[in-house]
Amino acid sequence: MSLASAARAALPPLLVFLAFLGLWQLACSVLALPAYLVPTPAEVAREAAAHLDQLAEAALLTALGALGGLGASLVVGGLVAVLFSQSQVAARSLYPYAIFLQTVPIVAVAPLIVVWFGTGLQSVILTAAILSVFPIITNGTTGLVRVDPQLLELFAMSDASRLQLLLKLRLPGSLPYFVAGAKISGGLAVIGAIVGEFFAGFGADDLGLGALILQTSGRLQTAYLFAAIFAATLLGLLLFGAVALLGELALRRWRGRELAVH
The missing domain is CATH 1.20.5 (Single alpha-helices involved in coiled-coils or other helix-helix interfaces)
Structure with missing residues (x-):
């Protein structure tokens, strides 16, 4: 572009x-x-400028949690999608539990995560991963099982093994589906990281955007609160844009190989 x-x-x-x-x-x-209820954009901008260092540090911590959660969801969700595509029994048995991860309120699970794993980055990453893994599973499974029957026949005529079918046909063909799932999961990972910080946090001196939002709302620092919310929104947009850009680069190579094959 x-x-x-x-x-x-x-x-x-x-x-x-x-x-x-x-x-x-x-x-x-x-x-x-009143400013404590709804500050003007100018007041929000002044607070953002006055606390730029704190907002940047908080955004960095939240970004680490979101990226860790997104990375974990890509690995776990990809493996589960491969399992579901290879075994209908596993898919029928385990898919309802994958739906559970999407339907259970994350604010209800986050306190348990803190009890089991303590506060800090590991709990924030786990919360983000739980919230963002479902699109990877569903989109990845759809892409892995939706294969052109003629290509399946071609591989069968070549006596291709199940592993060869997976590595050379199903996985390459499912790339657009995984990219679409990753775009959705990118935004969900940021939400999960912020919700995780509501409960897990990072410590008194290390505040992510979620903890900063709680702190400023409790002190009625509304303009600062708006600045933190805008920072969280910007972080979500940046992560979505980065995933979309990387996905587009991967899809360009995939389309190039498709054209070369045909």
Whole structure:
């Protein structure tokens, strides 16, 4: 994507965001909303600038938790998807428990994680992984089992083993599905990391964005709270963009190989 096309793609959402800020500022002025209830965008910007170092450090800690959770979900979810694609018995027996990971309220499980594993980064990563693993399992399984029957016949005519079928046909063909699942899981990993920090935290001197949100809300530092929320949103967007970019690079190579084969 060229710089000009990237700018054209970014312009519409940027204009919407600027319009949102204008309406927000107008509402605060017309309704005379108190700053402790709804601060103006200018007040949020001042607080963000005043606490830029703290926000950056908190975002880095949350990013470590989110990346760790996303990495764990990719490994575990990928292995489970391979298992489900190779064994219908395993899929029928274990898939309901995979759904359980998606449906159980993470705020109900997070306190148990703290009891079992203590506070700190390991509990934050585990919480993020639990919340983000389901899209990897479902998308990966779909991609692994949705194979062109003609290609299956071709591999069967070549007396390909089950392992060869998995490594040379199912896994390469499922790449777009895994990429789609990873995009969804990227945003969920950030949410999971922040929820994990609500309970697990990092310590009195090391605050992630989740702990910072709790702290500022408890002290009615609303402008600072808004700044932390915007930092968390920006972190989610950056992680989604990074996953999307890496996925697009991988898909380009995959499409190139597909064209070479055909």
